[in-house]
Amino acid sequence: MQQPPAPQFLGLTPILFFVAVVLCAGLITDDITAMPVLVALFLAAGYALILNPKGERLSLNDKIGRFCEGAGNKNIILLVIIFLLAGAFYSLTIDIGARDATVNMALSVIPTPMILPGLFLICCFISFSMGTSTGTITALAPIGLGLSEGLGVSPALLAGVVVGGAMFGDNLSFVSDTTIAATRSQGVKLTDKFKANLLITLPASIITFILLMFVPVADTSTLQQGDYDVVRMLPYMLIIICALIGLNVVLVLAIGIGSAAIIGLLVGSFAPMAMWQSIQTGIGWMQNLSLIAVTIGGIVALMHAYGGIAWLINTLTRRVQSRQGAEYSIAALVSLLDLSTANNTISIVAAGPIAKDLNEQYGVDPRRTASILDVFSCAFQGLVPYGAQILTIAAVGGLSPLSVSMYCWYPMLLFVFGVVAIAFNIPRFVTVNADTDV
Template sequence: MKENIDKLPSPWVSAIPLVVLTLLLYAVIRAFGGGAIDGGSQIALLSATSVCVMLSIGLYRCRWSVLEEAIIENIRASASAILILLLIGAIAGTWMISGVVPTLIYYGLKILHPTFFLVASCAICAIVSLMTGSSWTTIATIGVALMGIGRAMGFPEGWVAGTIISGAYFGDKLSLLSDTTVLASSTVGVNIFTHIRYMLYTTVPSMLIALATFTVAGLTLAHGTSTHAEFYAETLAATFRISPWLLLVPLATGILIVRKLPAIVTLFCAVVFACVAMLAAQPHLVMQVGGGAELDAMTAFRGVLTTCYGHTAIPTGVAQLDELVATRGMAGMLNTVWLIICAMCFGGVMTGSGMLRSLTEIFLRWVRRTFSAVASTVGAGIFFNLCTADQYISIILSGRLFRDLYAERGFEARLLSRSVEDSATVCSVLIPWNSCGMTQATVLGVSTFVYMPYCIFNIVSPLMSLLVAAIGWKIKKQQ
């Protein structure tokens, strides 16, 4: 990518677009709250982009053609990520209406027991989030249901919220369907399967510590009994045809992943598998979504396509479950796609103008070893979460800022993508004014400061990243 190499901008001037972006995002979050991603954050990014362009051209005589080429190259590099996100939207719809996700939730709810409620809640949210790729959806749906169950059992609401958030962010972080996972890997330029496999070295130990903590808490905290879990499970069974045969869909997808097929091919096959399962196992739902009086060829065609690209809402009679089984398809990913394009514009002009390089030079002066590189990345991810109040922006800025630095120091790109996820993704929900923190506090009805100490996975993840870097486990330098 071309840079304005005639005169490298001053770090102070280079920081101005970031300051403008931070202030604008702060105002957007205050004004729109959890709806900031619907357009406000995108306008903030484009506004900060224009500031960067004006400074580059006005102060450093950078040619617009250089900036334009950098923007185009950035957007071109994100094309596969955008296609993956659209396929993720299709999977979210087809896996839900086909009964794959409801079957997984059904069997998960069956294992609930008061003594092991906390650890089971964490595990259920992890599975649901892993299969749906969305921590927000998991928390806002099954998480809300588990909050009600936990309160009925007499558990402190901070503990219950902490287990839900820990499980949801674990699944989100490792899911092929997660937009943050796709964003982190694509921003750094790492194959998504490589990225997910490498995250296991920090994510699994962090989750084991969280599960152990929740197990001990469940054995020691006072609690009662509840039949809520059984009620939700039976409601799902009354709406969907629950069958262990439906688990063949995620199993077949897993086989494709193990065989290391390209992500786009794997995800497309996953959609096809689910469409076949939908027609075989849930013809009544296909007819309902397709809007026909009977399941003829045209109704089936409309139902399958609507499930892939559009909004679906299957009534279950229970508000929380209605929200859980509602899907948005490919259309539901368009705000994230819009955000990525705007972020790529901002990153492009920051790179093309040399401003990103100027800021990176500051870190180059003292980042010598693996630990200092990872510590800087983790610190930057948390810092951007604090400043920009948005995890998506934090992921993009952290990845773009350190990508060249890691390459020059000989560190693997997958180390950067993992460090970004260990900080920018999981810590966003711990910050009260961050869009994630505000949303989850509102959805669960628990203050961020109340649930924060009990989000064990989210707290341990960045520390585990630092520990693994300190001992050098599975970390190699490129030759």
């Protein structure tokens, strides 16, 4: 059996190198978006290939092999497939007029002051039903971003609204992979973790809703509103319905693509060959994002091999002396793991066993621990500009991921109320029930 790598800080530096490259380029050019994300990641990957595990030297071939194993991880490849299918769906729905029809309907039906809060609530509902933030963003990004011009609101702000609503369900849903990972790792019921999370997510979501009501938007009554054809909106309706009944996200996207293609042919939006060209165009939009996901997967694999993740875990748990200190350490651990891996499920899986040991040693209720793991991992996942959620919507809207992060108010508030919950011991559980209904 292969021995785990010895912990060392040097193994964590590839992700720090990436952040430093982006920040330095931004300081030099006065533009934080100046450095392309993929180029910065390639530089970080090159730097990672120079490093070695503590007390061991790996050949370049071995390092490249480990990088490729991480890049080719089944979850990464699935993410790439979702990205490419999403691109095809976006392109087709734009070409058949689905986006414009949805925008026109929204402008004519929803009261102007409630459009942004309404969009946030819709995203919360869909993500809670689907249990996936990426799937929610895939479904609603074109709709949300399509409202930008008509409302006179920054597309980055609208992207932040969609991401925030998507992270609501990712954190709270019973079928979310983060919920399942957190409850399984601590041996608690889904309902207990839900109750603990609800006391944190509700104030965060309510405040987000109120803040969005005060964002100034254009008076849509003075805008020239176009006609809308409900038929052209059917692909959006179909994927939302399919997501709500729990279909796999790949199947949901396939149904969306098929319905958009058929409708486009029936209403004369394009000829058959033009339809295939539209699909290819959308796939092309997502090629850069797919390479980013693959590269991040490879870098994370090298960080594991070099002992960087192990060092991070050991450092954060070294000086714990009380129950509250243990809870803060668990929160910091899962947060930094998410910043390092850009994957909240992976960060929960990695932090779970350490958190369980801290439960036993310092008397932390495992139901609180499950909640802490999920809350903080989702908060940071909704903020990191190199995470799948923000990268996806940034690619759809042609935006800088950093500009989107600035408007992700719900994840910011989720972090704040997570800290408050630890500080004031919210919620207080009377007894510990270690059964699980997962």
